[in-house]
Amino acid sequence: MHHGHDGREPVSPKVNEVGRAVMDAAFAVHRELRPGLLESVYEHCLASDLMRAGLAVERQIAIPVHYREDRLDVGFRLDLLVESQVIVEVKAIDALASIHTAQILTYLRFSQIRLGYLINFNTPRLKDGFRRLVL
Template sequence: MDQIGRAVLNAAFAVHKTLGPGLLETVYEACLAEELRKSGLSVERQVGIPVTYGEVRVDVGYRLDLLVERVVIVEVKAIDALASIHAAQVLTYLRFSGVRLGYLINFNSVLLKDGLRRIVL
């Protein structure tokens, strides 16, 4: 899992170095997925996450941006600044998916390291 996490970070830095800040989230998501696939990893985009409420499964439209090797979630942002609600979003995805490691990446940061959050459940 940590090795895949490192691959996610390396790919994110490569995408940010090439494109820089200022584009739409969908562009960064597609390019990050491509970069990860080039490194030999399986990547799923826009994966639906159902919510279980008691005995009922509710499909309410939660979609995580990237699921890498089925063990790492990546939530892509292109916003002015990350807020605590964005980390809460990733924590929710981790909880409902059963995945333990997630990354919140804001590509709209001048220095990508300032827009990275590693979240472990």
């Protein structure tokens, strides 16, 4: 079996299309605002651009965590959920660390969503602050 394929379906074209829209919007926001602002500002502007592009966007969605018989109502909050199928986690920090990647993979797992983006706006070149994650 070759690497990276464990029998899962690839992400659907529809989901990939939403992902591309997220990337385009993120680059536009970064171009306009540059690094140095609060996460909440980037999150607001990104959501606003995506909605203007006709996409359904929900902000700060609480996702429960199930552990054995327990259900913890606010396990975590997703920054943005786009079209109910792409998670976007917005950061404005010095550098992304592996913990941030682990965090969004956990979000994907608990929310049953396949595609996520981790975007750090506080970087001179946005592509250096971009992670695309597929579960």
